[in-house]
Amino acid sequence: MAAQKRIRHGGSRFGDAPPGTEVQRRRRVWARCLSAMMAVVMITTAAVWIGTEAAKNPVEVGSGDVKVTTTALNPVDYPGARALLYGAQVRPRPVQPNAFDVFKDFPETSTDGFMSDFKDPAIHVGRYGDLRAKRTIALAGGSHAEMWITALNTLGKRHGFKVTTYLKMGCPLSADPNPTVVGKPYPQCADWNRRVWARIIKDKPDVVFTTSTRPRDRATGDWTPPDYVQVYDKFLRAGIQVVGVRDSPWPKYPNGRTLDTPICLQKGGNAQTCGTPRARVLSPTDPAAPMAKARRNFHQIDLTRGICTATFCPAIVGNIIVYKDWHHLSASYIRSLTDELGNRMGPALRWWSVR
Numbered sequence: 001m002a003a004q005k006r007i008r009h010g011g012s013r014f015g016d017a018p019p020g021t022e023v024q025r026r027r028r029v030w031a032r033c034l035s036a037m038m039a040v041v042m043i044t045t046a047a048v049w050i051g052t053e054a055a056k057n058p059v060e061v062g063s064g065d066v067k068v069t070t071t072a073l074n075p076v077d078y079p080g081a082r083a084l085l086y087g088a089q090v091r092p093r094p095v096q097p098n099a100f101d102v103f104k105d106f107p108e109t110s111t112d113g114f115m116s117d118f119k120d121p122a123i124h125v126g127r128y129g130d131l132r133a134k135r136t137i138a139l140a141g142g143s144h145a146e147m148w149i150t151a152l153n154t155l156g157k158r159h160g161f162k163v164t165t166y167l168k169m170g171c172p173l174s175a176d177p178n179p180t181v182v183g184k185p186y187p188q189c190a191d192w193n194r195r196v197w198a199r200i201i202k203d204k205p206d207v208v209f210t211t212s213t214r215p216r217d218r219a220t221g222d223w224t225p226p227d228y229v230q231v232y233d234k235f236l237r238a239g240i241q242v243v244g245v246r247d248s249p250w251p252k253y254p255n256g257r258t259l260d261t262p263i264c265l266q267k268g269g270n271a272q273t274c275g276t277p278r279a280r281v282l283s284p285t286d287p288a289a290p291m292a293k294a295r296r297n298f299h300q301i302d303l304t305r306g307i308c309t310a311t312f313c314p315a316i317v318g319n320i321i322v323y324k325d326w327h328h329l330s331a332s333y334i335r336s337l338t339d340e341l342g343n344r345m346g347p348a349l350r351w352w353s354v355r
Helices: 022-033 108-112 149-159 187-203 226-237 261-266 289-293 331-336 338-349
Strands: 125-129 136-141 162-168 207-211 241-245 298-301
Touching (some): 108 125, 125 149, 136 149, 162 187, 241 338
Parallel strands (some): 136 207
Antiparallel strands (some): 125 162
């Protein structure tokens, strides 16, 4: 498969920003100019919330001259989300991927060429998981849906289902007739959405997997836009189940400005100072819960307990940097959420049981 150009995802109304943004330029400057040593935190399960006492003890974050194969991180040394979800022990280790390289920790659909960029109107269908399986899950939407291919690919091979992908930058599944990106009209997203709904319904997967929430643009917390629900209902009427995963929190400073986790860490920050209070970025409960109760075949999944404590969302958890940029989870961190996603999704779909 021809590899797609590695275009870094940024923030917008629909979750991405075009290449060449100021944030990207700043990242390249910092990556060239800063040393490979910085202050970080060792996450400990004994803390009331991750990133208080441990944040006072800076340690090595990772060396730029060490090639990290993040697909093979030892879960004993790098538990990631397992530290929050299951209380896994966190040993003193340099965090990975290091803060200078984490922006390259892409989901496989990006590097395989199955993510349509901002100017590409085509629908590029990727195929992952168990390619011979009879059951199919369609992963569809923008880059915040795309993040989950890393987990779904593994789960598909483990539990016998195929994953097909329908993805476009900055374009979640939505019936909004006038979408925008970075405050500018994005009519191609509306057109792509209309064509992709029809394509998915024609392809007739068993399940559509997508995001069910997004952050509020000018307020704290997250919500489920009504134009998202209209699309879910199209699939449900066609006899296709929907799995809606709550979007991951988008880190923010107290003034509401976007917090770019890797750059914050490069400047000497740590899990606490580069983290975000949970109440700033997440509502008290999953906003998709009421919708799920009213729709038998809509399955709501909230994995934010594997990203945040009850009060705080650290920048580093279980020796893994949580974000690859200002709001996308690193592929390494998604891998550490794979088992929990399987624990929730299997029983919801009644496809496999959980011990």
